[in-house]
Amino acid sequence: MNYKNFKSVDKCVFGRGSFSQLREIIDAKKKSEDDYFVFLLDDVFAGKPMEHNLPLQNGDKLILVNVDKEPTTDQMDALTAKVHSFGKLPAGLIGIGGGSVMDVAKALSMLVTNEGPATQYQGLNLIKNPAIYKVGVPTLAGTGAEVSMTAVLTGPVKKLGIKCEYTMFDQIILDPNLIADAPIEQRFYTGMDSYIHCVESLTGTKNNAFSMAFGEKALELCKDIFLDPFTSREEADDKLMIASYMGGLSLTYSEVGVCHALSYGLSFVFGTRHGIANCIAFDKLEEVYGEGVIHFRRMLSLNSVTLPKDLAKDWTEDEISKMADVAYALEHMWIHAYGNDWKEKVNKEKIMNWYKMM
Numbered sequence: 599m600n601y602k603n604f605k606s607v608d609k610c611v612f613g614r615g616s617f618s619q620l621r622e623i624i625d626a627k628k629k630s631e632d633d634y635f636v637f638l639l640d641d642v643f644a645g646k647p648m649e650h651n652l653p654l655q656n657g658d659k660l661i662l663v664n665v666d667k668e669p670t671t672d673q674m675d676a677l678t679a680k681v682h683s684f685g686k687l688p689a690g691l692i693g694i695g696g697g698s699v700m701d702v703a704k705a706l707s708m709l710v711t712n713e714g715p716a717t718q719y720q721g722l723n724l725i726k727n728p729a730i731y732k733v734g735v736p737t738l739a740g741t742g743a744e745v746s747m748t749a750v751l752t753g754p755v756k757k758l759g760i761k762c763e764y765t766m767f768d769q770i771i772l773d774p775n776l777i778a779d780a781p782i783e784q785r786f787y788t789g790m791d792s793y794i795h796c797v798e799s800l801t802g803t804k805n806n807a808f809s810m811a812f813g814e815k816a817l818e819l820c821k822d823i824f825l826d827p828f829t830s831r832e833e834a835d836d837k838l839m840i841a842s843y844m845g846g847l848s849l850t851y852s853e854v855g856v857c858h859a860l861s862y863g864l865s866f867v868f869g870t871r872h873g874i875a876n877c878i879a880f881d882k883l884e885e886v887y888g889e890g891v892i893h894f895r896r897m898l899s900l901n902s903v904t905l906p907k908d909l910a911k912d913w914t915e916d917e918i919s920k921m922a923d924v925a926y927a928l929e930h931m932w933i934h935a936y937g938n939d940w941k942e943k944v945n946k947e948k949i950m951n952w953y954k955m956m
């Protein structure tokens with residue numbers, strides 16, 4: 599098929615306080631008395647009001663998910679074994695957290711119904727059996743993981759998503775109250791993921807009217823959020839949730855580009871988190887993204903965020919070469935950024951040079 603036949607999230611609730619509707623929403627999915635749900639909660643909320651206010655009922659299980667590192671295939675295998683140890687499969691999973699927990703919930707919903715290790719399913723359309731019902735409740739906004747067809751996992755040999763129709767959430771709940779207390783820097787880095795998705799989506803060869811409609815609007819929202827000093831935090835949080843959503847949709851019908859390719863290398867070799875890794879890379883890409891980078895730098899300074907500097911001086915040639923290999927292998931991103939003849943414009947040495955600037 600030449601054109602992607604993509605699946606959307608089935609249902610979406612948006613609004614302040616909408617998280618309180620969660621129980622009613624999942625109850626409607628219960629088919630028998632002994633049906634239960636598994637709540638996957640980012641362990642940053644352990645002991646916090648969020649944990650105490652979860653609408654757990656008889657039989658429901660709570661699993662605290664640690665995302666100090668971005669989700670790994672090993673972590674997914676352990677979680678799959680844990681859910682299998684409950685006996686009967688849950689009627690649904692509810693993932694509550696940032697992009698990492700969104701991906702954990704998406705991956706787990708498929709791995710519990712498909713035998714074997716997670717590594718076996720990293721790639722496109724490798725999942726055989728349908729997933730179980732899942733709900734995504736973001737507590738950070740920007741990645742678009744709540745609307746994407748990918749559950750990104752780091753394995754021993756690659757950082758690659760499980761990507762197929764079954765990955766999509768059946769339901770998402772976008773409640774801006776839940777992102778209100780995110781630390782300023784984390785909020786910024788995750789928010790910039792959305793901004794960078796838009797810039798990359800809009801500037802490459804795969805851009806089209808569909809991705810442009812979502813990308814341009816999301817970009818406008820990002821500018822209101824991060825460049826307009828008159829936007830209140832409340833208004834900004836509302837807009838950020840929608841920018842994440844629309845940025846994600848823009849990508850669905852386009853592609854990410856040079857920044858994400860470099861960022862994947864950083865994450866794979868040094869475990870740098872996606873949001874900050876993007877920012878470190880994007881700052882060095884004025885040659886590619888021009889005005890997008892100039893605006894980005896203004897956002898950094900207006901939001902009093904300082905990027906780590908001179909990282910490359912502690913990197914070995916080997917590490918830089920490894921990162922460049924990871925980045926170079928992401929051919930779809932290069933094709934999007936430079937066209938089918940990208941190899942005439944970018945080589946490994948050029949990629950290594952970008953890393954050396956960081």
Ligand code: NAD
Pocket residue numbers: 640641642665666668669695696697698699701737738739741742743746747748749750776777778779780781784787788791871872873
């Ligand atoms: P994250 O989920 O990795 O969380 C970052 C940190 O913030 C963690 O320490 C977490 O515990 C903490 N945190 C989360 N919510 C918080 C809150 N409300 N208050 C305080 N702390 C909070 O961050 P992210 O940037 O949202 O997501 C990055 C992840 O998303 C990466 O694993 C990346 O691979 C993935 N991703 C997926 C897609 C996709 O399409 N599936 C797209 C982009 C990124």
Ligand code: ZN
Pocket residue numbers: 741791795858872
């Ligand atoms: Zn991203």
